[in-house]
Amino acid sequence: MSLQSLTVRDFRNIESAQLALSPGLNVLLGDNGSGKTSLLEAIHYLGLGRSFRTHLTGRVIRQGEKQFTLFARLAAGDDSLAVGMQKLKGGEGDIRINGQSAERLAQLAELLPLQLIHPEGYNLLTGGPQQRRAYLDWGVFHVEHAFFPLWGQVRRLLKQRNALLRQSGQYGPLQFWDQELSRLGEQLSALRQTYCDALLPLLQELAAEFLPEYQLQIGFYPGWDRNRPLVELLAEGFERDKLMGHTQLGPHKADLRIKANGVPVQDLLSRGQLKLLVCAMRLAQGLFFNQAGGRRCIFLIDDFASELDGDKRRRLAQRLKQCASQVFITAIDEAPLADMMSELACRLFHVKQGTITEYPTRESERVRDE
Numbered sequence: 001m002s003l004q005s006l007t008v009r010d011f012r013n014i015e016s017a018q019l020a021l022s023p024g025l026n027v028l029l030g031d032n033g034s035g036k037t038s039l040l041e042a043i044h045y046l047g048l049g050r051s052f053r054t055h056l057t058g059r060v061i062r063q064g065e066k067q068f069t070l071f072a073r074l075a076a077g078d079d080s081l082a083v084g085m086q087k088l089k090g091g092e093g094d095i096r097i098n099g100q101s102a103e104r105l106a107q108l109a110e111l112l113p114l115q116l117i118h119p120e121g122y123n124l125l126t127g128g129p130q131q132r133r134a135y136l137d138w139g140v141f142h143v144e145h146a147f148f149p150l151w152g153q154v155r156r157l158l159k160q161r162n163a164l165l166r167q168s169g170q171y172g173p174l175q176f177w178d179q180e181l182s183r184l185g186e187q188l189s190a191l192r193q194t195y196c197d198a199l200l201p202l203l204q205e206l207a208a209e210f211l212p213e214y215q216l217q218i219g220f221y222p223g224w225d226r227n228r229p230l231v232e233l234l235a236e237g238f239e240r241d242k243l244m245g246h247t248q249l250g251p252h253k254a255d256l257r258i259k260a261n262g263v264p265v266q267d268l269l270s271r272g273q274l275k276l277l278v279c280a281m282r283l284a285q286g287l288f289f290n291q292a293g294g295r296r297c298i299f300l301i302d303d304f305a306s307e308l309d310g311d312k313r314r315r316l317a318q319r320l321k322q323c324a325s326q327v328f329i330t331a332i333d334e335a336p337l338a339d340m341m342s343e344l345a346c347r348l349f350h351v352k353q354g355t356i357t358e359y360p361t362r363e364s365e366r367v368r369d370e
């Protein structure tokens with residue numbers, strides 16, 4: 001899947017932009033504060049229905065305006081699809097796929113599989129388990145169709161169990177819910193484990209390329225002691241859960257535990273090394289997605305190449321070439337992207353105070369001449 005064109009209206013400092021895009025590399029160059037990240041954020045919004053910088057829709061609507069509008073044409077095999085989104089300050093709005101209202105955000109996520117690499121991305125390793133769960137679940141969602149409805153059921157069961165915990169003094173009324181939660185939680189966990197097992201070799205390979213000085217150990221924690229049935233642990237933990245007001249063990253507590261040379265990475269690696277590891281993790285997941293499903297994910301890379309040394313930049317360029325994915329990358333100037341631009345078919349855009357103009361490149365000239 002790739003974006004053929006993108007229209008952005010009243011998003012951050014972008015009043016209006018209409019771009020014809022490369023299925024390979026799209027480079028966005030501009031000074032600090034010009035609007036480069038805003039464009040990536042707009043694509044992220046279109047794919048996931050949310051920003052990676054704020055939870056408030058009002059913040060991304062251009063100041064003084066009531067709503068933003070995004071529209072894209074996606075290449076889907078020999079066909080193309082039209083995807084549109086409009087959002088008001090309170091978050092209400094409309095999502096359309098080929099003119100029809102979309103019922104669920106997951107429909108967008110399925111159409112636009114995105115991998116984001118950005119400077120704060122190392123939170124994936126230093127932050128709480130929620131982020132690593134989201135990383136893992138992105139992959140499971142895209143390769144295993146049973147995952148999304150199953151996760152929905154588990155979430156509903158947890159909500160009911162937590163409500164009962166607050167109402168009920170006795171364990172009895174929870175027994176039925178715990179059996180269900182345990183049954184579905186174990187199914188969900190098996191999907192995550194299978195995905196992890198399949199992803200790990202590629203992840204190890206990429207991590208060794210970007211951090212050759214370390215031996216990485218990556219383990220999947222399902223959210224409870226895997227040697228015991230979840231149903232037993234839920235019953236044992238009733239008093240503690242009642243006290244806390246919510247369920248302390250289960251698939252909603254799953255995590256990826258990542259160590260380098262036996263030490264948790266957040267306690268050992270430098271910030272730059274953490275960023276390299278996250279880059280390897282995102283690339284591995286994107287590559288694996290492309291290999292497993294025969295589809296292509298889209299990479300959004302914000303201001304990252306300037307943080308890499310020459311060798312790592314070349315590796316990133318080669319891996320992106322191998323992915324054959326569409327890539328959007330921002331930078332202040334062209335120099336750190338030279339390797340990438342020579343490896344991949346490329347369109348180059350200049351961003352200035354929210355206005356985006358295309359620089360002629362070999363690819364844009366070829367398309368214009370055709």
Ligand SMILES: Nc1ncnc2c1ncn2[C@@H]1O[C@H](COP(=O)(O)OP(=O)(O)OP(=O)(O)O)[C@@H](O)[C@H]1O
Nearest residue numbers: 012013032033034035036037038059060061062063
């Ligand atoms: N809702 C909004 N309406 C109008 N302008 C906004 C809004 N939100 C942010 N901005 C402005 O948009 C500009 C673009 O920000 P953006 O983060 O896209 O810049 P950038 O080109 O990625 O910069 P840098 O290289 O410094 O990261 C900033 O000057 C910011 O103040």
